[in-house]
Amino acid sequence: MRMTKLHELFSCRHAKLLILLLLLSGICAGCLGQDPLEARVKKLTHSLGDKDQNVSYASVYALVDIGEPAVDSLIKALKNDSPQVRSLAARALGEIGDQKAVGFLIEVLDDPSPEVRMNAAFSLGSLGAAEAVEPLIELLKDENEGVVLSAVSSLGELRDPRAVEPICEVLNDNNYDARWKIASALRGIGDPRAIDTLLGLLGDKELGPSVASMLGNFESEQVFGKVIKLLDSRDPTTRANAVAVFEYLQDPAAVPYLVEMLDDRAPEVRKEAAFALGFFKEPGEVAQSEQPLIKALEDSEPEVKEAAARSLGRIKSKESIPYLEELLQDNNQNLQTAAIEALGRIGDPEVVDALTPLLENKKWKVRTEVVDALVEIGGPEAVNSLISLLGDENYRVRQGAAEGLGKLGDQRAVEPLLKALETERERNVRAVEVRALGELGGSEAVEGLRRINKDMEEYWNVRTAAENILEKIEGVEEANVSSTS
Amino acid sequence: MKKSTLISISAALLILALGVLWYYGSGADVKIIDMNASSVGVRESGKLDIVLQNNGSKPVDVWLEVENAFVDKNGEARSTSRLIISNDSVDPWDAKFVSLQKPIHLLPGNNSVSVWLGYELPGEYPVNVKVIENSRLLDEGTYLVQIPLPEIHLKLEYETESRNTSDIYRIYGYLINKGLGSAMDVSTNLTVIDERTGELVFTSSRTYDVRNNDKVPLWSWPDYPYAIVEIVHGEPSGESYMPVQNVVIGEIEDRFLINVTSTWQDQVVSAELLIPPRGESK
Numbered sequence: 028m029r030m031t032k033l034h035e036l037f038s039c040r041h042a043k044l045l046i047l048l049l050l051l052s053g054i055c056a057g058c059l060g061q062d063p064l065e066a067r068v069k070k071l072t073h074s075l076g077d078k079d080q081n082v083s084y085a086s087v088y089a090l091v092d093i094g095e096p097a098v099d100s101l102i103k104a105l106k107n108d109s110p111q112v113r114s115l116a117a118r119a120l121g122e123i124g125d126q127k128a129v130g131f132l133i134e135v136l137d138d139p140s141p142e143v144r145m146n147a148a149f150s151l152g153s154l155g156a157a158e159a160v161e162p163l164i165e166l167l168k169d170e171n172e173g174v175v176l177s178a179v180s181s182l183g184e185l186r187d188p189r190a191v192e193p194i195c196e197v198l199n200d201n202n203y204d205a206r207w208k209i210a211s212a213l214r215g216i217g218d219p220r221a222i223d224t225l226l227g228l229l230g231d232k233e234l235g236p237s238v239a240s241m242l243g244n245f246e247s248e249q250v251f252g253k254v255i256k257l258l259d260s261r262d263p264t265t266r267a268n269a270v271a272v273f274e275y276l277q278d279p280a281a282v283p284y285l286v287e288m289l290d291d292r293a294p295e296v297r298k299e300a301a302f303a304l305g306f307f308k309e310p311g312e313v314a315q316s317e318q319p320l321i322k323a324l325e326d327s328e329p330e331v332k333e334a335a336a337r338s339l340g341r342i343k344s345k346e347s348i349p350y351l352e353e354l355l356q357d358n359n360q361n362l363q364t365a366a367i368e369a370l371g372r373i374g375d376p377e378v379v380d381a382l383t384p385l386l387e388n389k390k391w392k393v394r395t396e397v398v399d400a401l402v403e404i405g406g407p408e409a410v411n412s413l414i415s416l417l418g419d420e421n422y423r424v425r426q427g428a429a430e431g432l433g434k435l436g437d438q439r440a441v442e443p444l445l446k447a448l449e450t451e452r453e454r455n456v457r458a459v460e461v462r463a464l465g466e467l468g469g470s471e472a473v474e475g476l477r478r479i480n481k482d483m484e485e486y487w488n489v490r491t492a493a494e495n496i497l498e499k500i501e502g503v504e505e506a507n508v509s510s511t512s
Numbered sequence: 513m514k515k516s517t518l519i520s521i522s523a524a525l526l527i528l529a530l531g532v533l534w535y536y537g538s539g540a541d542v543k544i545i546d547m548n549a550s551s552v553g554v555r556e557s558g559k560l561d562i563v564l565q566n567n568g569s570k571p572v573d574v575w576l577e578v579e580n581a582f583v584d585k586n587g588e589a590r591s592t593s594r595l596i597i598s599n600d601s602v603d604p605w606d607a608k609f610v611s612l613q614k615p616i617h618l619l620p621g622n623n624s625v626s627v628w629l630g631y632e633l634p635g636e637y638p639v640n641v642k643v644i645e646n647s648r649l650l651d652e653g654t655y656l657v658q659i660p661l662p663e664i665h666l667k668l669e670y671e672t673e674s675r676n677t678s679d680i681y682r683i684y685g686y687l688i689n690k691g692l693g694s695a696m697d698v699s700t701n702l703t704v705i706d707e708r709t710g711e712l713v714f715t716s717s718r719t720y721d722v723r724n725n726d727k728v729p730l731w732s733w734p735d736y737p738y739a740i741v742e743i744v745h746g747e748p749s750g751e752s753y754m755p756v757q758n759v760v761i762g763e764i765e766d767r768f769l770i771n772v773t774s775t776w777q778d779q780v781v782s783a784e785l786l787i788p789p790r791g792e793s794k
Contacts, residue, residue: 063575063646064614064615094614096614420735421735422734422735452684452729453729453734453735454729483725484667484688484727485727486726487723487724487725487727490725
């Protein structure tokens with residue numbers, strides 16, 4: 028129908044004029060019909076310079092959402108007169124992740140505005156731009172600390188060993204964040220040339236423990252010998268963090284050294300050694316560490332004793348049980364809970380009798396620790412104790428007991444759990460009790476769960492928990508019926 | 513009329529006709545064939561599922577313009593931030609989001625998209641959806657979203673303990689919502705009146721949020737009651753009852769009317785307890 032109209036128009040006397048008008052209309056339509064995405068990109072790129080930070084930042088997010096179609100406009104914006112536009116464009120290009128931007132971002136690493144240099148450096152790291160390594164190394168000489176740290180982080184992401192020495196050279200900063208970023212970048216590169224610099228940071232009171240874990244990422248043969256030398260350092264912080272490196276390296280050859288460090292003169296070193304030994308659980312390793320750790324339970328410092336107790340639990344030392352039982356009566360709560368945790372981990376049912384009196388302890392922390400230990404140990408006696416704790420005055424203890432009863436799977440717990448649900452007021456405890464009933468199962472439990480599911484005055488999460496369990500149980504029942512039929 | 517005037521008028525009409533043709537003509541054949549929103553309460557996030565049918569044989573890029581998807585408490589509509597494409601997930605955080613800054617790529621046949629919805633007040637909201645291609649309106653539809661009202665209730669209960677020369681009444685309470693919409697900022701006042709003298713002896717207030725088909729405890733600290741009334745027979749116990757803030761100490765001849773009233777918009781509900789209850793020996 029439209030074609031007919033056009034044909035009629037062309038047949039009139041003023042055909043030339045009409046053709047001109049048609050051309051004009053075409054141009055107008057072309058203008059009006061500009062690709063809406065292109066128009067939006069243009070508008071958003073312009074908004075990067077908005078004085079209102081909410082607008083300029085929202086524009087960055089919108090351009091990042093648009094992605095690849097916005098890249099050309101953003102590259103052009105790197106040459107904008109406004110430093111804000113250049114800086115945000117540099118950042119957006121990194122977020123979009125189009126490799127086309129790499130060369131242009133390298134070009135603006137010498138931009139007069141530090142924000143632009145910083146964002147360009149950051150984006151080059153995000154883009155994984157290997158060709159940016161040399162320019163970024165050059166940027167480590169920048170006068171602006173933010174720019175230097177941005178370059179450091181990006182070099183860490185690029186993982187080029189050429190960056191190790193230049194990064195080590197900028198490590199003279201007193202600022203913790205700066206030191207941490209530099210150490211992280213060295214860890215990220217993972218080149219053995221960074222090891223000495225990182226070892227030098229083990230004496231850093233703030234950064235040392237993080238550096239110890241970073242050194243654990245290197246191959247043991249690259250680090251081990253150097254760490255042993257640091258065990259003789261005069262500085263106790265260095266010695267303690269050197270001990271911690273062994274924990275992360277997990278090299279069995281470290282065990283004798285760690286045992287030796289249990290006699291160090293500094294308590295923090297002894298504590299670290301006692302703690303680290305808990306992570307060496309092979310029989311040969313345990314044979315070397317068990318007795319020294321039991322001896323460490325008599326250390327003058329409670330922190331060392333606590334670490335030794337926890338480690339004896341981790342290595343499941345049965346020989347340490349009588350010594351740990353003695354600690355149950357200690358006045359130091361941390362020591363007491365460490366002993367309870369250890370006895371739980373060792374898992375000998377005979378210790379239940381020693382743990383049960385602690386259920387009367389006034390401190391809820393102690394009682395919850397006993398609950399956890401009883402759940403680890405299991406057995407009929409543990410179940411009886413947990414049932415009695417469903418009426419504890421502290422909600423954490425009641426919750427732990429209910430959870431434990433669900434895990435232990437003893438049907439005797441169904442009735443006490445249903446009874447507890449009659450009076451329990453706390454939302455989270457009720458939900459755990461319902462889930463425990465679900466784990467125990469059985470007709471009585473299912474009946475109770477149905478009641479809860481129908482109660483419109485029940486907490487929503489408790490009702491939903493009951494509903495989900497019932498759906499699961501009914502699903503299994505249906506499957507069983509269909510398989511037997 | 514002069515010939516040149518006629519030509520000018522014809523030309524103007526032609527431009528207009530071409531403009532109309534350009535605007536309404538030759539667009540892709542895309543229709544909204546279904547819109548559906550699941551139940552959503554006040555200040556909850558919901559979704560409007562839209563089925564768009566591309567009747568052409570090729571994929572087409574369209575934009576969606578959605579009005580009234582988000583309406584604040586002043587009745588002002590806000591734009592929705594993201595679309596969800598091909599979302600099979602129930603969890604909104606697992607949904608695949610697509611920016612409204614980009615067109616939606618519709619394949620031939622039916623395509624499902626969803627938009628987020630959110631309303632601060634109950635009521636009916638006509639959500640208008642326009643499908644646009646290169647500034648041409650291809651189709652338009654409206655879906656009426658209904659945001660139901662919450663239905664609030666109060667429940668009070670207590671337990672007693674006799675300790676030394678005092679009777680201690682621990683009062684617990686719940687704000688219950690049996691409706692489908694959430695009730696936010698429910699103002700709740702506690703008043704304690706000496707029944708004998710009619711004197712107001714204690715007041716406190718707090719706001720609560722309660723979602724649909726849920727309840728919230730009136731107490732703030734786990735294992736501690738909402739309020740405590742201690743009736744002293746001899747020497748007061750001297751207990752502070754911290755962290756419970758609502759504490760009233762009375763003597764043996766006292767009886768207190770505990771009233772809790774919750775107000776949310778035009779809903780007002782109350783619950784009362786008499787402590788000690790009538791019939792309980794003083």
